[in-house]
Amino acid sequence: MYILGISCYFHDSAACLIKDGNVIAAVQEERFSRVKNDSTFPVNAVEYSLKEAGITINDVDYVVYYDKPLQTFERILLSYMTVAPIGLSSWVKVLPLWLKYKLFIQDEINKEINYEGEVLFTEHHESHAASAFYPSPFDEAAIITIDGVGEWATASYGYGKGSELTFLKELHYPDSVGLLYSAFTYFTGFKVNSGEYKMMGLAPYGKPRFKEIILKEIIDLKEDGSIRLNQAYFDFLGGGHMTNNKFAELFEGPKRQLDSKITQREMDIAASIQAVVEEIVLKMAKHVAQETKLKNLCIAGGVALNCVANGKILSSGIFENIWIQPAAGDAGGALGAALSVWYRFLGNTRTNPNGNDTQKGSYLGPSFSNDEVKEFLNSNSSKYHELPKADRSRIIAEQIANNKMVGYFSGRSEFGPRALGARSIIGDPRKLETQQTINNKIKLRESFRPLAPTVLEEKASEYFDIEKPSPYMLLVADTAKGKRLTQKDEDGISIQGRLNQNRSDVPAVTHVDYSARVQTINSNTNPGYYGIVKEFEKLTGCAVIVNTSFNIRGMPIVNTIEDAYDCFVRSELDVLVLEDCILYKEEQLSVTPKIDDIIGSKAKPKTIAKDNLKDVRKFGIGAFIIFGLLFSLGVYTGKAFPIYFFGFLTSLGVGFVLLPQKMFVVYKVWMKFAKFIGKNINFLILSFVYYFVVTPLALAKLVFGGRPLPTKPDKEIASYWKLRAESAQSKERFFKRF
Amino acid sequence: MFKKYKMIILEFWEFFKYSKRYWLMPIVVILFLVSVVLITTESSVIAPYIYAMF
Numbered sequence A: 001m002y003i004l005g006i007s008c009y010f011h012d013s014a015a016c017l018i019k020d021g022n023v024i025a026a027v028q029e030e031r032f033s034r035v036k037n038d039s040t041f042p043v044n045a046v047e048y049s050l051k052e053a054g055i056t057i058n059d060v061d062y063v064v065y066y067d068k069p070l071q072t073f074e075r076i077l078l079s080y081m082t083v084a085p086i087g088l089s090s091w092v093k094v095l096p097l098w099l100k101y102k103l104f105i106q107d108e109i110n111k112e113i114n115y116e117g118e119v120l121f122t123e124h125h126e127s128h129a130a131s132a133f134y135p136s137p138f139d140e141a142a143i144i145t146i147d148g149v150g151e152w153a154t155a156s157y158g159y160g161k162g163s164e165l166t167f168l169k170e171l172h173y174p175d176s177v178g179l180l181y182s183a184f185t186y187f188t189g190f191k192v193n194s195g196e197y198k199m200m201g202l203a204p205y206g207k208p209r210f211k212e213i214i215l216k217e218i219i220d221l222k223e224d225g226s227i228r229l230n231q232a233y234f235d236f237l238g239g240g241h242m243t244n245n246k247f248a249e250l251f252e253g254p255k256r257q258l259d260s261k262i263t264q265r266e267m268d269i270a271a272s273i274q275a276v277v278e279e280i281v282l283k284m285a286k287h288v289a290q291e292t293k294l295k296n297l298c299i300a301g302g303v304a305l306n307c308v309a310n311g312k313i314l315s316s317g318i319f320e321n322i323w324i325q326p327a328a329g330d331a332g333g334a335l336g337a338a339l340s341v342w343y344r345f346l347g348n349t350r351t352n353p354n355g356n357d358t359q360k361g362s363y364l365g366p367s368f369s370n371d372e373v374k375e376f377l378n379s380n381s382s383k384y385h386e387l388p389k390a391d392r393s394r395i396i397a398e399q400i401a402n403n404k405m406v407g408y409f410s411g412r413s414e415f416g417p418r419a420l421g422a423r424s425i426i427g428d429p430r431k432l433e434t435q436q437t438i439n440n441k442i443k444l445r446e447s448f449r450p451l452a453p454t455v456l457e458e459k460a461s462e463y464f465d466i467e468k469p470s471p472y473m474l475l476v477a478d479t480a481k482g483k484r485l486t487q488k489d490e491d492g493i494s495i496q497g498r499l500n501q502n503r504s505d506v507p508a509v510t511h512v513d514y515s516a517r518v519q520t521i522n523s524n525t526n527p528g529y530y531g532i533v534k535e536f537e538k539l540t541g542c543a544v545i546v547n548t549s550f551n552i553r554g555m556p557i558v559n560t561i562e563d564a565y566d567c568f569v570r571s572e573l574d575v576l577v578l579e580d581c582i583l584y585k586e587e588q589l590s591v592t593p594k595i596d597d598i599i600g601s602k603a604k605p606k607t608i609a610k611d612n613l614k615d616v617r618k619f620g621i622g623a624f625i626i627f628g629l630l631f632s633l634g635v636y637t638g639k640a641f642p643i644y645f646f647g648f649l650t651s652l653g654v655g656f657v658l659l660p661q662k663m664f665v666v667y668k669v670w671m672k673f674a675k676f677i678g679k680n681i682n683f684l685i686l687s688f689v690y691y692f693v694v695t696p697l698a699l700a701k702l703v704f705g706g707r708p709l710p711t712k713p714d715k716e717i718a719s720y721w722k723l724r725a726e727s728a729q730s731k732e733r734f735f736k737r738f
Numbered sequence B: 001m002f003k004k005y006k007m008i009i010l011e012f013w014e015f016f017k018y019s020k021r022y023w024l025m026p027i028v029v030i031l032f033l034v035s036v037v038l039i040t041t042e043s044s045v046i047a048p049y050i051y052a053m054f
Helices: A043-053 A069-083 A088-100 A102-113 A124-133 A177-187 A196-205 A211-218 A245-250 A264-292 A307-316 A331-345 A370-379 A389-401 A433-442 A457-463 A495-499 A527-540 A561-570 A592-602 A610-637 A640-658 A664-705 B002-019 B022-042 B047-051
Strands: A002-007 A014-019 A022-028 A062-065 A119-121 A140-146 A153-161 A164-172 A219-221 A227-229 A296-300 A321-324 A406-409 A423-427 A452-456 A475-478 A515-521 A544-549 A575-578 A581-584
Touching: A002 A043, A002 A331, A014 A043, A014 A331, A022 A043, A022 A331, A043 A102, A062 A102, A062 A331, A069 A088, A069 A102, A069 A664, A069 B002, A069 B022, A088 A102, A088 A664, A088 B022, A102 A119, A102 B002, A119 A331, A124 A140, A124 A153, A124 A164, A124 A296, A124 A331, A140 A264, A153 A177, A153 A264, A164 A331, A177 A196, A177 A227, A177 A245, A177 A264, A196 A264, A196 A307, A211 A219, A211 A245, A211 A264, A219 A264, A264 A296, A264 A307, A296 A307, A307 A321, A307 A475, A307 A515, A370 A561, A370 A575, A370 A581, A389 A406, A389 A423, A389 A527, A389 A575, A406 A561, A423 A433, A433 A544, A452 A457, A452 A527, A457 A515, A515 A527, A527 A544, A561 A575, A610 A640, A610 A664, A610 B047, A640 A664, A664 B022, B002 B022
Parallel strands: A002 A062, A062 A119, A140 A296, A296 A321, A406 A575, A452 A515
Antiparallel strands: A002 A014, A014 A022, A140 A153, A153 A164, A219 A227, A406 A423, A423 A544, A452 A544, A475 A515, A575 A581
């Protein structure tokens, strides 16, 4: 039985196909569309997933969407009612999308992928929880999900046992750890939903001198990890900016503008919010451990990508084992939704995983054969060498040891934001300059961004303070004391100055606070990649290599051979490994035009498509009938204006029908004008509804029942966690959009 | 299209019974009426003819 999970329309859209409970494919749409964090319907991801399984959409038994649109819509309405009459500019943008697409997801699925069967729905946090528990190595585990917001829930906890999920409590919007972190991401001058990693990477440069202010003014943190945001400092309820002027006053001035210089203030703010989030997450973990009395923990949701906080949970010993879904953000919702249907809706039994996860190393995306690689390289007249199987790892390791930056493309691509050795840039961690070369010359990104290490699983604790495997690069650990170098006092030294410090035996992957986002690798999960690190160790005595995602700033990780080759020729990568072929930059002559040819071949033809001409004719027939009738009415009443005006439009209609090719430009101008007028009319209608329907109802609610959403901390209550109406959605509700 | 709107309004009613927020029903009905207007005025079938008259 095939089940297709879909997540889209918020951020990081993705598709996942499972067969009898086993994951066949899971991939984000951004990898195909080349738009980072693409939120559009994952039509390419679905197409790939079906191709991977060798089936068509007609073979799919269920399609499941990862969210409950009616609940989310209710939350959005109440959010606007809390701030009305403020919020109009966002209302007029958001409402049409909901009224046209998001509420009618079945129609969109039908339209985009021609699926005509039943569409099921899982709750957003159920999708996250399922994505965390079902692929985990545990038969029984506590589950925590934390993100920006789903429908109402912004965090939830419960437990999984066998095939069952039980949800105990939730934290509700607008009280959200994810939105809190995003607000600070915005304030420190990074993009919300993509800059959170950057702020996390910036935090070690700062001192948490604002932590107490955040805890005193911005949030109310209870002992059980539940929080309330003081909305006096935020602006997101009305869909405007994340933070307001009052917020800025607390943090010594306005927000940093995008791409302007990062100052010590931003570093201190980043350090402060990171410390706060760690405290929240640790308190939550402690509370959940007390409530569930379980020793294993599964985590998912966007906040689960905060690997520093994850590392703190692990090192705290609150839980013996933790497992984090590698695609912890919304993309992973597609996987969780599909698995939830298999286990919860269909009632299938989950066999005890006995300590082995079923995520398959998260290598769940597209792959390419050697023949495809060679065909591409030959057609591109690129100079390459075939790597003999026996020497493949050694040759690549030698390149790394010779301080070459290698683009490594091998096997199925990773599902989730981390490159794990299938689409990676790899380098020598022993050289400090590797970090600067990769950031400044290859990835063209901020110089402060840390690089991650891949370490042989059996040697991990020799280099880092980590006792458990971290195959998905979702745990941060300190560099082992024995590998550190003595450090000078760095107070007052600039970012660049601090970057230039040799901190350990592997300085390129040692952050300024000696931390590292560790990926452990073993020979079972990815033997090819393991072999390279092993050979590197033989050559150099160092069991660690640098691993960072194979992309440049602002672009998704490379997906295809073309993407990888394009990145290779346009950056300062020295070597490119495409499956069993290796390319050296110095051997390539003129490669860029070929890529341009490829891009050019994909460009849209300039001739007018047949379908377009059909549209023009259809439009002409309509114009002829409508304006012809009005023209006749003019003739009947004997009025000059309708006769001439509608007569002219009727004749245009005839022109559209008879000469569609020649009238195409007129048709385009007409449509553009129509769209422009339409937008303005829509704005007026929606404004009217906002001021004359939503606002009065909001005022009535305020007078008779208070604000629809909580906006201030409540010191009287002990917890902000809310009990759920039911421990998990019933089977019947899988069919409902709520 | 009528069936689509009828279905979602009924599902909203069922949902508000579940969430006990009946008072949101009028706003939802008004929004769907608006959405019919929005879709009509933006649809390439009728809209472009209407604009020519203004």
